Amino acid sequence: MATIWERGPYQFCARVRRNGVSQTKTFETKSAAEEWARIIEGKVTGDEFQDRSFARDTSLSQACQWMADSLPDTPDAKNKRSKLRYWQGTEFASWSLVSLRPADLIRWCRDVLDEDGGGDEAECSAQTVIHRLNVLSQVYKLWSLAHDQMINNPVGDNVRPSHPKGRNRRLREGEEWRLLNVCRASSRTWLRPAVVIALETCMRQSELAGLTWDRVQLERKNRLEPHCDLLITKNGEPRRIPLTPRAIVAFRMLGPKKSGGVLPVETGRGIAHAFRDAVTDEAFPDLRWHDLRHEAISRLFEHTDLRDHEIMAISGHMRPEMLTRYTHLRADRLGVRMRGGRQQKRNRG
Numbered sequence: 001m002a003t004i005w006e007r008g009p010y011q012f013c014a015r016v017r018r019n020g021v022s023q024t025k026t027f028e029t030k031s032a033a034e035e036w037a038r039i040i041e042g043k044v045t046g047d048e049f050q051d052r053s054f055a056r057d058t059s060l061s062q063a064c065q066w067m068a069d070s071l072p073d074t075p076d077a078k079n080k081r082s083k084l085r086y087w088q089g090t091e092f093a094s095w096s097l098v099s100l101r102p103a104d105l106i107r108w109c110r111d112v113l114d115e116d117g118g119g120d121e122a123e124c125s126a127q128t129v130i131h132r133l134n135v136l137s138q139v140y141k142l143w144s145l146a147h148d149q150m151i152n153n154p155v156g157d158n159v160r161p162s163h164p165k166g167r168n169r170r171l172r173e174g175e176e177w178r179l180l181n182v183c184r185a186s187s188r189t190w191l192r193p194a195v196v197i198a199l200e201t202c203m204r205q206s207e208l209a210g211l212t213w214d215r216v217q218l219e220r221k222n223r224l225e226p227h228c229d230l231l232i233t234k235n236g237e238p239r240r241i242p243l244t245p246r247a248i249v250a251f252r253m254l255g256p257k258k259s260g261g262v263l264p265v266e267t268g269r270g271i272a273h274a275f276r277d278a279v280t281d282e283a284f285p286d287l288r289w290h291d292l293r294h295e296a297i298s299r300l301f302e303h304t305d306l307r308d309h310e311i312m313a314i315s316g317h318m319r320p321e322m323l324t325r326y327t328h329l330r331a332d333r334l335g336v337r338m339r340g341g342r343q344q345k346r347n348r349g
Contacts, residue, residue, distance in 0.1 A: 002037035004030065016040045052098060055149040060100060061093040063143045070142075074232050078267060079206070083135040097140070100154045105133065109161055126161045133160050166325055169291040170298060179284065186278040190263055193250035194271065198292040200247035202300070202315045205268035205289055207233055213257045218248050235318050242314070301329040 007013045007026065014033035015024040023040055027033040064084040071077035087093065090108070092100055112123040137155035144151050171179070176199075183192035198208065207230050215229040226243040233239060243251070254262055265271055275289045293315075300311050308323055317323055 002034075002041055004033050004037060006030075052149060052151065054147060055097045055144075055151045058097050058143075059093065060095050060097060060139075061088045063097055063139050064088050064093075066146075067139050067142060074210075076206070076232065076234065076236070080135055080138075083132050084139070086132060087136055087139075097143070098151055102154050102156050102159050105136075105154055105159050109133075109159070113161060126164045130160050130163065167288070167291060167294060168325075169286055169288070169294065171287075171291075171295050175284065175287075179279065179287075182278055182283065186274070188274045188278070190254055191274050191278060193253040194263060195275075195292060196250035197247055198289070199296050199299075200244045200250070201228070201241050202293055202296040203230070203241065204234055204293060204316070205271045207268075207316075209261075209263060209265050209268045209271055211262045213255060213259055213262060216251060216256060216262065218243070218251055218256060230316075233316055235316060237316070237318070239313060239316055297323075298326060298329055301326045 003015045003017075005013055010028045011026055012028070012030045012033040013024065013026050014037040015022055016037055025033075025036055027036065064087050068081050068084045071080060092104065092108075109129055112129060113126060114122040133155050137153055140151065140153040140155070143149070144153075180192055180195060183195050186192070194208065197203065198205075201208075203211070210232050211228060211230065215231065217224065217228065218226050220226060226248055227240050228243060229238065229240050231238045251262070263271065265274075272289045279287060281287075297311065297315050300306055300314065306314075308320055311323065312318075312320065315323075
């Protein structure tokens with residue numbers, strides 16, 4: 001229990017005692033002494049009171065703007081800002097941070113995915129919904145830490161929809177040749193070499209869009225083979241990508257230049273838009289730019305003896321399990337190795 005007494009003019013003493021241990025502090029007003037005692041009592045008993053008026057007075061839109069203003073000027077940050085702007089345009093934008101509940105987000109998921117069949121079609125894919133919810137979750141975590149406010153994160157368990165199956169679109173027989181011809185005819189003269197670089201390096205579109213000439217080495221120099229260095233990647237970890245002879249030729253078609261970006265685009269969306277303009281669904285059914293990365297990684301499994309961790313170093317995957325969808329591409333090699341092992345045992349016997 002707390003004890004408060006007047007010690008003298010403008011001196012109010014507060015004491016909190018618990019299990020034989022006491023804390024004492026003096027204040028100029030009685031209300032300040034009572035407030036301190038209430039907070040300390042809460043800490044001692046585990047029932048700490050916290051004023052959540054600031055969180056109640058902060059709207060979701062304001063919190064999103066706070067996070068957008070604190071982000072650095074990077075391609076990944078631009079992507080996050082677009083998702084933050086999305087939330088600022090929803091019905092929840094004016095809601096208080098403490099008002100948004102998991103049930104509200106589950107309803108939102110059903111609406112944008114059109115799970116009830118009430119709309120014409122889904123507003124976006126399940127993967128897009130997951131990405132938007134991940135950013136919203138970051139808003140709650142970072143804002144609450146920065147402002148010392150204990151608020152419930154509405155992006156809890158069972159809110160996110162199930163992860164969709166990864167795309168498995170591969171280039172079909174003769175399709176790469178047709179694709180390069182179509183890109184050659186595009187008004188964007190950089191599109192064809194960009195496609196070749198994507199197929200040879202496994203780079204994501206945002207990584208290629210952010211690549212600058214000062215990070216590209218096309219000659220063997222100081223015992224270093226031709227390579228390009230990615231300082232800004234999706235997972236935040238820099239990596240070095242070796243360049244094949246075909247990739248080097250493609251880079252030379254684009255330059256090289258002393259400075260500036262390799263491609264005349266500011267974001268990965270610029271690459272995707274140019275690709276969609278040139279590559280129609282009629283000629284290339286369901287082919288997207290990101291499928292080129294899937295094709296490139298698949299070829300590393302099919303046509304090289306690189307180990308999984310070596311492929312991860314090139315592709316930028318962070319965990320081995322993220323490559324399990326590609327392991328079946330080496331099933332024939334596993335059979336050869338098994339037969340070779342059995343033959344060696346017979347020879348020893």
